Amino acid sequence: MQPTWLVALSWVSLALGVVSFAIVLADTYLRGHRQPVKVMEIVWLVTVLYVGPAAVRLYWHWGRPEALSPRRREDQPRRPHRGITVTKVSRCGAHCALGFIVAEVALYAVRFDPAQHPLWITYAGDYVAAVTIAVLLRVLEGPGRSVARIWRALTAVVSVELVTITxxxxxxxxxxxxxHHMIFPEVxxxxxxxxxxxxAQIGLIAGxxxxxPAASWQVGRGLRAAPH
Known part of the structure; x- marks a missing residue:
């Protein structure tokens, strides 16, 4: 039996994520602030869903202005290092969050119980799903669905995103x-x-x-997860 206070706190936290999701959803599709890179619309929606109001603030500073301004020309100054890092972490985090949801729901559907089976099985599923989604979104970013494009997407994920995802x-x-073992052993x-x-929200925020730091290091080396 789960403590009442824990259930109530869980619902409040989840509700904040849903409200944050609704705010960004409305700003993107009702107010027309669409992202130049369409995949980033998914990224920001997923990010605010698990981070909550703090991610709405990040979106307002680093996501929404990108949607309101024309694509940067070569003669324009670069975006600040922090803005590029926020975008990179948000993108890789969205892959991980979506991978977590897909893998955990799939395992639950086949009656996998973390209390009775090794946790590494769920972790392997989460990781593989995250990398797969990262590749899929890169494939969907451009025209064509050839095998060569899939290979290029996989190569890009390995070279640009895998360190941050890991x-x-x-x-x-x-x-x-x-x-599972120490904080909620009885739940x-x-x-x-x-x-x-x-x-999961807490774990994703921790992630x-x-x-x-990994994303910031890669940005410093000129490795970015998406065009800016």
Whole structure:
């Protein structure tokens, strides 16, 4: 039986994510502030869903202005390092968050129970799903669906995004291990409970923070996850 306070806190946290999602959704599609890179519309929606109001603020400073201004010309000054890093972490984080949702729901559908099976199985599923989604979104960014394009997308993910994705996932997995075995040992964490998704939110936020140095380092080397 889950404590009432924990269930209530979980619902509040999830509600904040949904409200944040609605704000960015309305700004993007109702107010017409579309992203020059369409994949970033998915990225920002996913980011605010798990980070909440803090990500709305990031969107307002680094996402929305990008949607309101024309594509940068070569003679214009570069965006600040921080803005590029925010975009890169948000993009890789969206891959991880979507991969987590897909893998966890799929495993739950086949009756996988983290309380009775090794957690590394879920972690492997989460990681593979995150990388797969990263490749898929890169394929969808450009014209054509040839095998060569899929290979180029895979190469780009490995060279540009894999380090940040791995740092993000490492923090997420570390938190989930603590949550399952130490923080909520008496509370079954399964996808059919709000507590599970609340714990996932915390882990994803931890991943976002942990991935920042890796993303900043890659940006410093000129490796970016998307055009800017």
């Amino acid at each position: 740092a993000f996932e490492a923090a997420l997995f570390a938190w989930l291990t603590l949550a 079954p964490l399964r996808p059919d409970s709000p507590t599970f998704w609340f714990a 976002f923070i942990t991935a920042w």
